[in-house]
Amino acid sequence: GESVGLHLPTLSVQEGDNSIINCAYSNSASDYFIWYKQESGKGPQFIIDIRSNMDKRQGQRVTVLLNKTVKHLSLQIAATQPGDSAVYFCAESPGGFKTIFGAGTRLFVKA
Amino acid sequence: GAVVSQHPSRVICKSGTSVKIECRSLDFQATTMFWYRQFPKKSLMLMATSNEGSKATYEQGVEKDKFLINHASLTLSTLTVTSAHPEDSSFYICSAREAGGTVIPHEQFFGPGTRLTVL
Numbered sequence: 001g002e003s004v005g006l007h008l009p010t011l012s013v014q015e016g017d018n019s020i021i022n023c024a025y026s027n028s029a030s031d032y033f034i035w036y037k038q039e040s041g042k043g044p045q046f047i048i049d050i051r052s053n054m055d056k057r058q059g060q061r062v063t064v065l066l067n068k069t070v071k072h073l074s075l076q077i078a079a080t081q082p083g084d085s086a087v088y089f090c091a092e093s094p095g096g097f098k099t100i101f102g103a104g105t106r107l108f109v110k111a
Numbered sequence: 112g113a114v115v116s117q118h119p120s121r122v123i124c125k126s127g128t129s130v131k132i133e134c135r136s137l138d139f140q141a142t143t144m145f146w147y148r149q150f151p152k153k154s155l156m157l158m159a160t161s162n163e164g165s166k167a168t169y170e171q172g173v174e175k176d177k178f179l180i181n182h183a184s185l186t187l188s189t190l191t192v193t194s195a196h197p198e199d200s201s202f203y204i205c206s207a208r209e210a211g212g213t214v215i216p217h218e219q220f221f222g223p224g225t226r227l228t229v230l
Contacts, residue, residue, distance in 0.1 A: 043115075043204050043221035044155065089154060098145060099206075099219060101155040 012108040019077040021105045023090035026071060030092035033066060034099065035075045037086045044089060044101075047075070077107075085109045114138055115207050117222040124195055125230055132190045132225045134205030140185035141207035145219065146178070149202040161188040185210060195229040202226055 013019045025033070031052050036044035050057045050064045050073075057064050063076040073090050090102040114137040124130050134144055142163050147155040159180050160168040167180035177199075179191040188207075192199050206219040 041224070041226070043206075043223045045221070046218075049215070098157060098160060100157065101147075103154050104152075 009103070010106045010108065012110060013080050015082060015109055015111050016079055019075075019080045019084070019107060019109075021075045021077075021088050021090075021107065023073040023075075023102050024071055025073060025090070025092055025102070027092060027094055027100075028068070028071065030094045031096045032093040033064070033073050034091045034093065035062075035064060035073075036089045036091060036101075037084075038089060038104075039086045047088075080107075080109050082109045082111055113209070113220045115205065115220045115222040117203075117205060117225050119225060120223065121226045121228075123228045123230065126196050127194055129191055129193045130195055130227060132192070132203055132205075132227070134188045134190070134207065134222055136186045136207045136209075136220070139207075139220075140210040141188075142185065142210040143208045144182060144188040145206045145208075146180060146188075146190050147204045147206070149204060149224075151202075155204060158190075192227065195227070197229045200227055200229045 032049055034049040035047040037047050038044045048059045048062050048064050050066050055066050061078045065074045077084055085108055087104045087106050089104045091099045093099050116135045116137055118133045122130055144161040146158045148158050149155045157170050158173045161180045161182040163182045163185050169175045177193055182188040202224050204224045206221045208219055
């Protein structure tokens with residue numbers, strides 16, 4: 001069935017360093033891939049998305065890379081800040097309708 | 112803009128009672144709302160898709176008689192957990208898609224979640 005998973009459950013980085021969070025997906029038919037940030041006790045917050053016909057997209061301090069050959073998605077956060085500490089979920093949207101979430105990676109930023 | 116609220120934010124109830132959770136789109140109309148469930152340190156699991164004016168579509172394995180969904184207007188969807196038991200304790204999150212206007216097909220706006228504890 002459809003599934004989206006992550007390689008690393010936790011990631012600890014030094015403030016100011018770059019962070020890379022990885023994700024593997026299995027549904028080749030997904031049209032969109034999305035990264036969400038979730039802080040404790042709150043709903044997910046949209047970070048960035050990428051359409052399946054692209055391989056890279058940049059936002060403010062974040063970059064998403066999509067490798068369809070190996071079904072791999074990554075989120076790069078530049079100059080990681082303490083406020084970036086949260087759980088990050090990759091998600092996919094087959095047909096652009098409903099959203100299926102991956103397992104999540106907790107990011108710890110050390111001051 | 113694009114704010115989704117949930118009420119209550121936290122609820123504690125006794126086993127066997129029913130609990131209603133509201134999801135509202137505050138500044139836009141939502142033809143479709145989604146209900147998710149999240150266990151501690153786990154991912155969000157899609158429970159059902161709520162469509163305004165029609166029956167909800169439930170994901171495989173989700174009991175529709177247990178989790179009643181009503182999308183009575185373009186700004187309100189409710190999830191009722193009937194005859195709640197301790198295993199229903201979870202974080203319930205809704206999201207909403209704006210009716211017809213977004214250029215991003217998958218775009219959803221998430222609510223802050225409702226923490227349900229069943230004693």
